[in-house]
Amino acid sequence: MSDEAVASAEAVSGPKSSTVIRDGLWDNNVVLGQMLGMCPVMAVTSSATNGLGMGLATMAVLIVSNALIASLRNWVSDTVRIPIFIALIAGLVTLVDICLNAWLHELYKVLGIYIALIVVNCAVLGRAEAFASRNTVALSALDGLMMGLGFTAALVVMGGIREVLGAGTLFANAHVLLGAHFAFLELKLLPESANTLFMILPPGGFLTLGMLIAGRRRIEAWRERVAAESAGCVPGAHAQ
Amino acid sequence: MSAHAERLNAVWYQGASLGLVAVSITVALAAAYTASREQVASAIENDTRQTLEQVLPPGYSDNNLLKDVMEIRDASGEAVSVYRARKAGKVRAVLFAQHGNGYSGRIDLIMAVDAEGIVQGVRVTHHTETPGLGDKIEETKNDWIHRFEGKSIASTGAERWAVKKDGGVFDQFAGATITPRAVVRTVKGGLEFFAQHRDQLLDGSQPKGGQ
Numbered sequence: 001m002s003d004e005a006v007a008s009a010e011a012v013s014g015p016k017s018s019t020v021i022r023d024g025l026w027d028n029n030v031v032l033g034q035m036l037g038m039c040p041v042m043a044v045t046s047s048a049t050n051g052l053g054m055g056l057a058t059m060a061v062l063i064v065s066n067a068l069i070a071s072l073r074n075w076v077s078d079t080v081r082i083p084i085f086i087a088l089i090a091g092l093v094t095l096v097d098i099c100l101n102a103w104l105h106e107l108y109k110v111l112g113i114y115i116a117l118i119v120v121n122c123a124v125l126g127r128a129e130a131f132a133s134r135n136t137v138a139l140s141a142l143d144g145l146m147m148g149l150g151f152t153a154a155l156v157v158m159g160g161i162r163e164v165l166g167a168g169t170l171f172a173n174a175h176v177l178l179g180a181h182f183a184f185l186e187l188k189l190l191p192e193s194a195n196t197l198f199m200i201l202p203p204g205g206f207l208t209l210g211m212l213i214a215g216r217r218r219i220e221a222w223r224e225r226v227a228a229e230s231a232g233c234v235p236g237a238h239a240q
Numbered sequence: 241m242s243a244h245a246e247r248l249n250a251v252w253y254q255g256a257s258l259g260l261v262a263v264s265i266t267v268a269l270a271a272a273y274t275a276s277r278e279q280v281a282s283a284i285e286n287d288t289r290q291t292l293e294q295v296l297p298p299g300y301s302d303n304n305l306l307k308d309v310m311e312i313r314d315a316s317g318e319a320v321s322v323y324r325a326r327k328a329g330k331v332r333a334v335l336f337a338q339h340g341n342g343y344s345g346r347i348d349l350i351m352a353v354d355a356e357g358i359v360q361g362v363r364v365t366h367h368t369e370t371p372g373l374g375d376k377i378e379e380t381k382n383d384w385i386h387r388f389e390g391k392s393i394a395s396t397g398a399e400r401w402a403v404k405k406d407g408g409v410f411d412q413f414a415g416a417t418i419t420p421r422a423v424v425r426t427v428k429g430g431l432e433f434f435a436q437h438r439d440q441l442l443d444g445s446q447p448k449g450g451q
Contacts, residue, residue: 046371077248080258087258091265095272102276105283167372173380197415200372 014135024146031154032216036123042205051159054114059148069132070140085128093119166199295352295361301325340426343418353434358392374419
């Protein structure tokens with residue numbers, strides 16, 4: 001199929017599921033690709049467990065908000081779409097907050113601080129605007145799931161690096177978030193004397209994020225080179 | 241232009257749709273709040289009970305702590321809720337909340353003091369200390385908070401009720417002195433509060449509305 005045919009097919013039925021999956025997990029990763037939601041990313045990644053909690057809570061909201069907005073997309077006028085999206089997302093997050101507090105109180109005590117932070121995560125609004133407002137409900141929910149998974153993975157990796165170097169542990173207190181069955185995840189990797197406290201403090205967050213973004217670009221550049229070489233082309237010839 | 245597209249462009253439609261969304265969300269939130277109010281209140285009461293029970297050794301008391309509460313003004317005029325733990329009607333210990341200032345904000349804790357002025361337990365209920373450093377005051381992260389148990393100002397001496405760096409008996413953490421110092425001081429303040437109101441606190445009379 002030529003590129004044009006693919007493009008016109010997309011205009012009718014939206015992107016393919018495989019594209020959505022690859023976008024969310026790697027190509028357009030919320031943290032490492034789009035660089036959205038930096039506030040919660042910096043704030044909670046002092047440990048892998050915190051990153052996991054924030055990631056899962058955000059993923060849940062992303063799936064529901066994407067599906068909700070996609071279902072309303074034909075009735076929302078372009079002019080007022082942003083306030084409508086914001087109202088829907090903020091309302092949804094508050095609803096989740098109230099319901100968790102009442103009916104899943106134990107989980108709420110662990111996730112409580114993260115839930116309010118989700119409202120200010122511009123990745124949620126970003127997906128509503130860039131994807132859910134122009135695709136089907138099912139595809140938007142899939143996009144929410146994949147973006148959420150990519151976000152969670154980035155947060156866990158970042159939290160893991162900071163936690164191992166900063167506190168010498170990995171997934172400490174995972175049982176508080178996931179229940180006693182997951183206590184086996186909690187590892188002690190480095191002695192206390194080897195801890196670099198700097199890594200758990202805010203500067204360590206910036207450093208880790210910078211390294212991860214640089215690492216992802218390195219891999220991307222390498223992949224491009226390999227693809228160009230195998231196609232027998234001059235590197236850079238296909239830029240644009 | 242189709243009728244639908246025309247409607248989307250009409251100002252009345254835009255205003256009305258925005259208003260409708262706002263009203264629906266308000267109604268949904270109000271409904272959720274009303275439906276969950278009792279649940280939340282009972283969950284919070286449960287939390288308080290659990291926190292109170294944490295600072296007492298198991299089987300220490302046989303009364304309902306939440307029902308046996310009195311309010312006392314401390315030295316700064318702040319009202320402190322004091323819960324009394326009884327066994328067979330006799331007050332064995334009193335539980336109350338205290339707060340102090342840590343490295344990066346207020347530290348709230350709850351403590352139990354028995355009739356002899358000996359600390360039975362302390363738990364930090366809220367703090368904003370540095371993760372990995374100051375948060376070792378949490379019971380789930382470190383057993384440091386248990387060091388207060390069995391100690392009284394009489395047993396250590398008022399001077400020695402301090403962190404080791406200040407010549408006291410309590411460990412500080414590597415790289416963090418301010419946080420444990422604040423907790424040690426706050427607990428000391430609680431013991432002084434207890435000493436000041438000892439007779440009133442240990443008075444065995446039942447609270448109003450009790451049997």
